[in-house]
Amino acid sequence: MTAFLIFTGLILLLLTGIPIFAALGLTATVILLIFEGGIGSVADTVYAHLNKPILTTIPLFVFMAQVMMRAKVIDDLYEMAHTLIGHIRGGLGVATVMACTIFAAISGSSVATALSVGSSAIPQMQRYGYPRRQALGVVAAGGTLGILIPPSGPMILYSIVSEASVGALFLAGIVPGLLLALIFAGYSIVSATLRGGDRPAFAGMPKILRAIRNSIWALMAPPVVMGGIYLGIFTAAEAAAAGSVYALLVAVLVYRNFGLKDLWDCAYSSMRTSMMVFMIIAGAAMFGHAITIIRLPVGVTEMVAEIGLGPLGFMLMVMAMIFVMGMFFESIAIILITTPILLPTMNALEIDLVWYGVLLMINLELAMITPPVGMNLFVIKGITDASLTEVVRGAFPYVLLMLFGLVLLLMMPGLATWLPYSAGFGR
Structure with a gap:
């Protein structure tokens, strides 16, 4: 009953449009006041969560993406993809997927990828019929590939909450991300x-070679970041600095x-985005501490044990729950609400946190293109004169393709796990 009241209150707060950090913080404050009689433990909890070197990756990766976008790298990127394979049957669609894949590895943002690539690609595609x-x-x-293909902002947040290795998560997202891109291109x-x-x-060939030469600096950005992590040259935080x-x-x-x-x-845009994320992390730290005080995660673990769900059954249940949540809440809220509650159960069932993280990212990708709160749907509607219904109908086949990719994983x-563990990241 307590869990039901907590989630009902939190969901009602989020539905009012209140910022995520405020909803999490207010909910945690009420819980602590009722069950502990005060909020004296909050300061140490928030400080412990914010005093982590991995947090430096957030402003650095955001800054890297801002610089690359402001330098108009995406124009050369799409031109290269279009010139290279635009002549084959469906080549314009494949070129768009290719441009999204590469730009996702630069920006780390689904919305930025859809906005930047869409502004160039949609007029070109319509021009060629x-x-x-x-x-x-x-x-x-x-555009949703920005969540899965590293560097990924949501991956960093999940890493902070779950304490899974961000380097392992980055490497784990590469193969599933490329697999989804291949599925989209094949379609x-x-x-x-x-x-x-x-x-x-x-x-x-002359035009193709010229286009590749013009885009070579954009193509080199992902290897600079991910290659250094894979080869052990630098950590994720150092990779973000190198990328910037x-x-x-x-x-x-x-x-x-x-x-x-x-x-x-x-710098200003990066600062604003990063401070917003840090406030959300602080609110999530308060929420995680509060639900631990009332033993809610332990209760979920005990309930799963009583039902007799195995790891696969539990994962199917969780994926279905997150898919439904994705229709109404944004990605950050889903990560920060569900992870602290599910983490003890996943540990008890010996579920690989890196594998789960990639599954979570794919499910959050689905949330970006499923109504009524699919952010990428509204981004595409905003940069075209299309109706929301038309955008939804265009994205629907890709929802099915992504569900296929989720089941495959x-x-x-x-x-997901082969690449990070072969690179030396321990389980």
Whole structure:
């Protein structure tokens, strides 16, 4: 009964539009006042959660993405993808997925990926006769890869709450992320082949080589960040710093369109985003501490043991619950509400936290393109004159494809765990 009242109150607060950190903090405060008679333990709890070196990755990765976007790297990126494979059947869709995949590895944000790639790709696709609904759908779905392909903001948050290795999570997201990109690209080719119609002419090798040369600096960004982690050259925090320095060097020395005002704007935007995230982490720390005081996570573990759910049954139940939550709440809220409650049960069932983290990211990707609160749906609607219904119908096939990818990863955990554990990250 206590758990029901807590979640009802928290959900009602979130539905009023109150910020996530405030809803979590207020709920925790009420719980602590009722069960402890005060909030004296809050300061130490919040400090312990914010006093972590891994948090430096958040402003650094945000800054890296801001610099690369302001330098207009995405324009060369999409032009390269379009020039390279735009002539094959469904090539425009494949090029869009390719651009989303690479940009996701730069920005770490689904919304930024959908917005940046969509602004360039949708007009191009429509100009070459690509069906409008499919153009909207492929950008909305391709943009979600920003959550899964590292560096990923939600992955960092999950790492902080669960204490799973962020380096292992980053590496674990690569294979499933590329697999989803291949599934999206395959669907684009198959649907275009069934549809028929004209194809753009082959661009020719000189133009292809020129496009690759122009985009080489964008293509090098993911290897700089992830290659260093995989090879053990630097930690995730050091990788974020290296990525930021790389982005600045490219913007200033290569593109030469980045001045002091741009630097100030990027730093200011990064500061605002990071402070918002830190406030949410503080609220989540309070909430996690409060539900631990009332032994709610222990109660969930005991309930699962009584029901007799095994690891797979428990995971299916959790994935279904998060899928439904994703229709109404944003990704950060889902991570910070569910993880502290589920963590003891996952540990008791010996569920790999890195594997679960990747499954969670895919489920959160689904949340980005499922109504009524699918952020990418509204982003695509905002940059086009399409109705929300049209965007939803365009994204629907990709919801089914992502569900297929989720089931595949449930059945084959090695798709996520092979790379990080082969790189030396322990279980």
